[in-house]
Amino acid sequence: MNVLPSIVSGLGDGMLLFLIASGLSVIFGAMRFLNFAHGAFFAIGGYLTYNFLSNLQLTPVLLIGGALLAGLGVAVLAYVSEVVVFRRLYKLPPIDSLLGTYALLLLLEGAILVVWGPNSLSVPYPKGLNSTVRIGSVDVPQYSLLLIAVGVIVVVAMTLLLYKTSLGLEVRALAEDRTMTQLLGVNISGVSAKVMLIGGFLAGIGGALAAPTIALTPDLATSFIIQAFAVVVVGGLGSFYGALIAAVVLGVTQSVVVTYLPSVSGIAFYATMFAILLFRPQGILGKSSLDIS
Amino acid sequence: MNEPTPVLSLEGVSKRYGGNLAVNDVSFTVPQSSIYAVIGPNGAGKSTLFGLIAGQHQADAGRIRLNGRDVTKHKARTRAREGISRAFQVAHVFTSRTVEENVRVALIAAKRKSHVFWAAASTIVKADEVAVLLDQVKLGALAAREAGELAQGDRKKLEIAMGLASHPTLLLLDEPTAGMTPDETVTVIDLVASVQSATGCSVLITEHDMKVVFGLAQQVVVLASGAVLVQGTPDQIRNNSDVKAVYLGGR
Amino acid sequence: MSGKLTKAPTTGGPRSWSRWFTTDRRWVKMLWIAAAVLAIAYVVTQATSETPPSFFVEIVLVQVLYAMSVNILIGYAHLPSFGQAAFFGTGAYAAALTIQGVPLYASLFLAVAVSGILALLLGLLAVRTSGITFANVTLAFGQMLYLIAANSDLVGGENGLLASLPSQVSPQSFWLVIVGCVTAGCAVVWWMFRTPTGETILAIRDNPERASSLGISTFRYRLTAFVVAGALAGLAGALYAFATGIVTADTLYWTRSGEPIIMCLLGGSKKFFGPIIGAVALTTLLQQVGQGSTSYLIYVGGILLIVLILLPQGLLSIPARIRQISSRWTSSGPSDTTKAAAL
Numbered sequence: 104m105n106v107l108p109s110i111v112s113g114l115g116d117g118m119l120l121f122l123i124a125s126g127l128s129v130i131f132g133a134m135r136f137l138n139f140a141h142g143a144f145f146a147i148g149g150y151l152t153y154n155f156l157s158n159l160q161l162t163p164v165l166l167i168g169g170a171l172l173a174g175l176g177v178a179v180l181a182y183v184s185e186v187v188v189f190r191r192l193y194k195l196p197p198i199d200s201l202l203g204t205y206a207l208l209l210l211l212e213g214a215i216l217v218v219w220g221p222n223s224l225s226v227p228y229p230k231g232l233n234s235t236v237r238i239g240s241v242d243v244p245q246y247s248l249l250l251i252a253v254g255v256i257v258v259v260a261m262t263l264l265l266y267k268t269s270l271g272l273e274v275r276a277l278a279e280d281r282t283m284t285q286l287l288g289v290n291i292s293g294v295s296a297k298v299m300l301i302g303g304f305l306a307g308i309g310g311a312l313a314a315p316t317i318a319l320t321p322d323l324a325t326s327f328i329i330q331a332f333a334v335v336v337v338g339g340l341g342s343f344y345g346a347l348i349a350a351v352v353l354g355v356t357q358s359v360v361v362t363y364l365p366s367v368s369g370i371a372f373y374a375t376m377f378a379i380l381l382f383r384p385q386g387i388l389g390k391s392s393l394d395i396s
Numbered sequence: 397m398n399e400p401t402p403v404l405s406l407e408g409v410s411k412r413y414g415g416n417l418a419v420n421d422v423s424f425t426v427p428q429s430s431i432y433a434v435i436g437p438n439g440a441g442k443s444t445l446f447g448l449i450a451g452q453h454q455a456d457a458g459r460i461r462l463n464g465r466d467v468t469k470h471k472a473r474t475r476a477r478e479g480i481s482r483a484f485q486v487a488h489v490f491t492s493r494t495v496e497e498n499v500r501v502a503l504i505a506a507k508r509k510s511h512v513f514w515a516a517a518s519t520i521v522k523a524d525e526v527a528v529l530l531d532q533v534k535l536g537a538l539a540a541r542e543a544g545e546l547a548q549g550d551r552k553k554l555e556i557a558m559g560l561a562s563h564p565t566l567l568l569l570d571e572p573t574a575g576m577t578p579d580e581t582v583t584v585i586d587l588v589a590s591v592q593s594a595t596g597c598s599v600l601i602t603e604h605d606m607k608v609v610f611g612l613a614q615q616v617v618v619l620a621s622g623a624v625l626v627q628g629t630p631d632q633i634r635n636n637s638d639v640k641a642v643y644l645g646g647r
Numbered sequence: 648m649s650g651k652l653t654k655a656p657t658t659g660g661p662r663s664w665s666r667w668f669t670t671d672r673r674w675v676k677m678l679w680i681a682a683a684v685l686a687i688a689y690v691v692t693q694a695t696s697e698t699p700p701s702f703f704v705e706i707v708l709v710q711v712l713y714a715m716s717v718n719i720l721i722g723y724a725h726l727p728s729f730g731q732a733a734f735f736g737t738g739a740y741a742a743a744l745t746i747q748g749v750p751l752y753a754s755l756f757l758a759v760a761v762s763g764i765l766a767l768l769l770g771l772l773a774v775r776t777s778g779i780t781f782a783n784v785t786l787a788f789g790q791m792l793y794l795i796a797a798n799s800d801l802v803g804g805e806n807g808l809l810a811s812l813p814s815q816v817s818p819q820s821f822w823l824v825i826v827g828c829v830t831a832g833c834a835v836v837w838w839m840f841r842t843p844t845g846e847t848i849l850a851i852r853d854n855p856e857r858a859s860s861l862g863i864s865t866f867r868y869r870l871t872a873f874v875v876a877g878a879l880a881g882l883a884g885a886l887y888a889f890a891t892g893i894v895t896a897d898t899l900y901w902t903r904s905g906e907p908i909i910m911c912l913l914g915g916s917k918k919f920f921g922p923i924i925g926a927v928a929l930t931t932l933l934q935q936v937g938q939g940s941t942s943y944l945i946y947v948g949g950i951l952l953i954v955l956i957l958l959p960q961g962l963l964s965i966p967a968r969i970r971q972i973s974s975r976w977t978s979s980g981p982s983d984t985t986k987a988a989a990l
Binding site: 513 | 839841842843844845846847849850852853854856857858859860861862863864867868917
Binding site for chain 3: 137188191192195197198199201202203205206207208209210211212213214216217220221325329332333336340366369370373374376377380381384385386
C-alpha cells in the first residue's frame with residue numbers, strides 16, 4: 104500500500120485548516136485576540152455556497168466563483184462583528200474577551216439553525232474534480248489537488264500582503280512590539296477591522312471549499328474551530344508560517360492515521376496537539392512572550 | 397581577627413543576552429548590616445544584576461554566595477527562603493487583596509504554612525503580627541485598603557513590609573523611589589534607613605536619584621556597560637572623574 | 648471614588664431610596680435570612696412529599712456545583728481550563744460503572760477520587776503552561792477523552808451507559824444526597840479560600856512573580872487548585888449521571904466545558920455567590936427557552952454577550968452598579984456641576 108494518496112488528501116485537509124487558521128493567527132498577532140466566532144464564519148461560508156450553488160450543475164469554475172462570493176459575504180459579516188462586538192471586547196480581561204467571542208459563536212450557530220435548519224445539507228463535488236488522478240503508480244484525489252493549489256495561492260498572497268503593503272507592515276509591527284507601535288500612532292481599530300475583513304474572507308472561502316467534503320450541519324462551527332485553534336496554538340500564537348506548518352503536520356497526521364489506524368483517527372489529532380504543546384508550549388514557530396495569562 | 401562572612405558576595409558574575417554581555421564579570425561583596433547602592437546610566441545592567449542576585453535570571457558564569465553559601469544555581473523561590481527579599485522597580489503586590497491580606501500571605505509563606513488547608517489564614521497569622529509589620533513601614537492606617545488602590549509610594553512600602561516578613565538577611569530594592577513625588581521619596585529614604593537599623597539586615601539598592609544614593613549608602617558600586625567601573629564611598633564616587641564621564645557620556 | 652462616597656457619613660437631607668439602598672445594609676442581611684429559611688423549607692418539603700422531587704431543580708443544583716468547581720480555576724486561580732468536561736464526564740462514567748457493584752456513597756466517592764487523580768495527572772503536565780496554551784492543552788485532553796468514550800464499546804460508545812440508582816435509594820433520599828453534596832462542595836470552596844492554601848492561590852493569581860519571591864511554589868498551588876476543581880467537577884458529573892439516569896459521551900464534549908465558564912462570568916467570577924447565581928440564571932433561562940428549540944443558542948449567546956459588555960463583573964455587580972449610578976445623580980451639588988462643565 105502506498106502512503107502517497109493519504110498524504111495528498113491530508114495536505115488538502117491541512118490547507119482547509121490553514122484557510123481558517125491563517126486569519127485567526129494574523130488577528131492574534133496584531134490584536135492578542137483569539138476568536139471562537141471564526142468557526143461560525145467558516146460554517147457560514149459553507150452554507151452560503153450551498154445557497155449560491157445548490158441548484159446549478161456544479162463545475163470547478165462555478166465552485167471557485169461561489170467560494171469567492173461566499174468569502175466576500177463572510178468578510179462583510181466579520182467586519183460588522185468587529186465593529187459591533189469585538190471592539191468592545193479588546194479592553195476586557197483575556198478570559199472574558201475569549202468568552203465574548205464564544206458567545207458570538209453560539210449566537211451565530213443559533214442563527215445558522217434558524218436560517219438553514221437543523222438538518223444536514225450537502226454540496227456535491229464539482230464535475231471534473233470528483234474522482235482521482237493517476238500520479239506515477241498511485242491514484243490521488245483530484246479535489247485535494249485543488250485545495251493544495253488554493254493553499255499555495257493563499258500563502259503567496261498573504262506573504263505579499265504581510266511584507267509588501269503598509270497594512271502588513273503595521274500588522275507585523277503590532278505583533279513585534281505592541282506598545283511601541285501604538286506610540287508611533289498606528290490606528291489599532293483600523294488595522295483590526297481590516298485584518299478581520301481578510302480573516303473572514305479566508306474563512307469564508309475555506310468553508311465554501313470544505314462544503315463538498317463534509318455534511319453542512321449547524322455544529323460545524325463548534326467542531327471546526329477547535330481544530331483551527333489547535334493549528335494556531337501548535338504553530339505558535341500569532342505566527343502565520345507556524346500555522347501553515349501546523350496545518351500541514353496535523354492534516355497529514357490525521358489523514359495517514361485514518362488510513363492505517365481508523366479506530367484512533369480523531370484522537371490522533373488531539374494527541375498530536377497535546378504532545379506538541381507540552382513539549383513546546385510556545386508552539387512550533389512561536390515566541391513564548393506572546394501568550395496572555 | 398576573622399572577617400565576618402559577608403551577606404552577599406559576587407565573584408565574576410556574567411550574563412549574556414543574545415550577543416550582548418548584559419552583566420560582565422561583576423565582583424563585589426556586601427557586608428552584614430550595611431546599605432550598599434548600585435548605580436549606573438540606563439542600560440548599565442542594574443536590573444539584570446538584581447535578577448541574577450534574586451534568582452529571576454541564572455548567571456552564565458561566576459559564583460553568587462549568600463551568607464557564605466553558594467546559591468548560583470538556586471531558583472528565585474529557594475533564594476527567597478535562604479534570606480533574599482526583593483522589591484521590584486514597579487511594585488509587585490497582590491492588587492485585588494487588602495494591604496493586610498498581602499502581608500498575611502507573606503507571613504504565612506515565611507512560616508512555611510502556605511500548605512495549611514485545615515485552619516483559617518487568620519488563625520495561622522494573627523492580626524497583631526500583621527500590624528507590627530505594617531507599623532514598621534507606617535502603613536497601619538491603610539490596612540483595610542485594596543492594594544490595587546494604593547499610590548505608588550504606598551505600594552513600595554507594602555512591598556518592603558512583605559519582604560521583611562521572612563526576616564531576610566539581604567533586602568534588594570530596585571529603584572525604590574522610581575515614579576515618586578519628592579515628598580514620597582523622602583519618606584521612603586527614611587523608611588529604608590529605619591527598617592535597616594531596626595532589623596539589622598543588609599540593603600542593596602539601585603537608584604537613579606543621586607540624592608537618595610548619597611543620603612543612604614555606605615558604599616556605592618558604579619556599573620557601566622555591565623561591568624564594575626568603580627566602587628567607593630559616596631564622597632569618593634561624587635568626586636570621581638570616570639563616573640562623571642560615564643554619566644555625561646551615557647546620557 | 649464611588650467607594651468612598653458610600654462610606655461617607657449621611658449629611659442631613661431627606662433619606663432618599665437610593666441612600667437607604669447604599670448606606671443601610673440591614674435589608675441585605677434580612678434578605679439572606681429569608682432566603683435561607685425558604686431554601687430549608689423547600690428541601691424538607693421535597694424530601695417528605697409523596698411525589699418525587701423536581702428533576703429540574705436537581706439539575707440546577709448539579710450545575711451550581713459544576714460552576715462552583717470551575718470558578719476555582721476561572722475566578723480564583725486564573726487557569727482558563729476549557730477541558731473541565733473531562734472531569735465532569737469522568738465522574739459521570741465512574742459513577743455509572745461502579746454503581747452496579749457498590750453502594751451509592753461509595754460510588755460517589757470513587758467518582759470524586761478517579762476524577763481527582765485524573766486531574767492530578769493532567770495537572771502535572773498542563774499546569775506548567777499558562778494562558779491560551781493552557782486553555783488549549785486542557786481542551787485537547789478533554790476532546791481525546793470524548794473521542795475515546797464515543798468510540799469505546801466498554802462504556803457503550805455513542806449510546807452511553809445507564810446509571811440507575813439502586814432500588815433501596817428512593818428519589819426522596821437521593822434528593823437529600825444531591826442537596827448534601829452540593830452544599831458540601833460549595834462549603835469546601837468557601838472554606839478553601841479562607842485558609843492559607845486558598846489565600847496563597849489568590850496571591851499567585853494576582854502576581855505570580857511576587858509569590859515566588861516570597862518563596863511560594865506557584866506550580867504546587869496552581870496544581871492544588873486544578874485537582875480540587877477536577878474532583879468537585881467529578882462529583883457534579885456523578886450526581887448528574889444519577890439524576891438523568893444515563894451517561895453519554897456528550898458529557899465529555901468541549902461545549903460542556905464552556906457552559907460552566909459562562910455561568911461563572913454571568914454571575915460574577917470574582918464573588919463566591921457568582922457561579923451560584925449564574926448557574927441558576929442560565930439553567931432556568933434554558934429551561935424556559937427549551938433545549939430543543941431553534942432559538943436556544945441565540946438566547947445563550949446574546950445574553951452572555953450583553954452581560955460581558957454591559958456588566959463585566961457579572962449579575963452580582965448590579966447592586967454596585969446601581970449604587971455607582973445613583974450616587975452620581977444624588978450628589979449633584981454645585982461642585983459636581985462645575986466638574987461636569989470642566990469635562
